Amino acid sequence: MAMITLKNVDKWYNPQFQVLKNCTTSIDKGEVVVVCGPSGSGKSTLIKTVNGLESIQGGEITVDGTSVAAKGTNLPKLRSRVGMVFQHFELFPHLSITQNLCLGQEKVLNRSHDEAVAKAHKLLDRVGLTAHADKFPGQLSGGQQQRVAIARALVMDPICMLFDEPTSALDPEMVNEVLDVMVQLAKEGMTMMVVTHEMGFARKVADRVVFMDAGEIVEDEPKDAFFEAAKSERARQFLSKILSH
């Protein structure tokens, strides 16, 4: 069953510049899809259209059967069910780690404070950061902040997770601690859409790879088919550049 569908999605930043051109793909429940492509290809924009952080001008997007762009859609409610992890973490710097994890639970899901804190601590334990519960984001390393950001998304019990380049702002030695959490999550059957350049991660856990270039989805293939025999010249070039080191 499809959890996320995108059908003929078009987006213009202005009348001259189309960032997304007729993008169509879908992600089944429990599937892990990696979106890759050169910078400026529209992959970050694409993933942000899924929870309505970026508007679209044409086509249709659904999450668990709900249309994202339709007029009557309760976007806050839809977003609360879709976990999102950002490139630059975007933890709330004025709130402690525990408060970061409680804000959405209390204000959106209306959980009691005690319930929210218990859930927050459970998820912090899971990402290995219990000791930092009362610190502030600025006191943690990048890798730790990103794990908190993943926990902040998970406390909401999301039906799927969106990752927008979750490791590209990290120092190299911190990339793995974040990827480990994501691999674990994938193994537990979470539906995941991941924009990333981490091809090792893609090989390990992705079911499919979507390759974008200049606003178009150029390839949408099962992982093995993509890595062993990408059909388009552009994808082969991209892979040779990114894998040659």
Next chain:
Amino acid sequence: MFAHFDFGAIYRALPYLFREGMTFTLMLTAIATFFGVILGTIIAMMRLSSVRLLSQLAALYVNLLRALPLVLVIFLIYFLLPYVGQWITRAPRPVEVGALNSSIITFTVFEAAYFAEIMRAGIQSIPSGQVAAGYGVGLKYSQMMRYVVLPQAFRTMLPVIFMQTIVLFQDTSLVYVLSITDFLGAASKVAERDGRIVEMYLFAALVYFIISFTASRYVRRLQNRLAIVR
């Protein structure tokens, strides 16, 4: 010059200077800050609004007032307000507003333009990623502003608002052009009555300096305490 310096003249004038003068100065500063911040917030919200008419009106207000000297605005409002009042109430004669009310209105209106810019800058200084993250966990616009943007913006704004209030405290001395007895006005009256010009103006300068300097030191400490580690 200092051979004839008469400390007694200052000492004898103290009750008048502070009970009459400083009381008025502090009152005007407090009232203009209070209403200026409220009006300034409204104007800042208008300026950031996506409704073009609102944002343009707010921009006009801010740019106009920031381009005029304060003394000129004091005079303009003092002389024009009675006629505006007459026009609004359709009274047969210009409405009597009085120097006191006129000065309160002037400083509120004038300072609001500055407070609005401080607030706008504070709100705009919050990275757009924070807004996205707030929406991302499912917050509505009002919740996102209240729990994510404003608490952070407030920490940046508060010291600047206090600094602006210190400037306002000094600027209130300009009401002397309306013959109001603020602190400087009181000092100047005593100076002329007793022929103690040097004593009174030096003493007034000292008082303004001590209050402003102490307050700005305090604001700097506050700034360090409020700073967010990013």
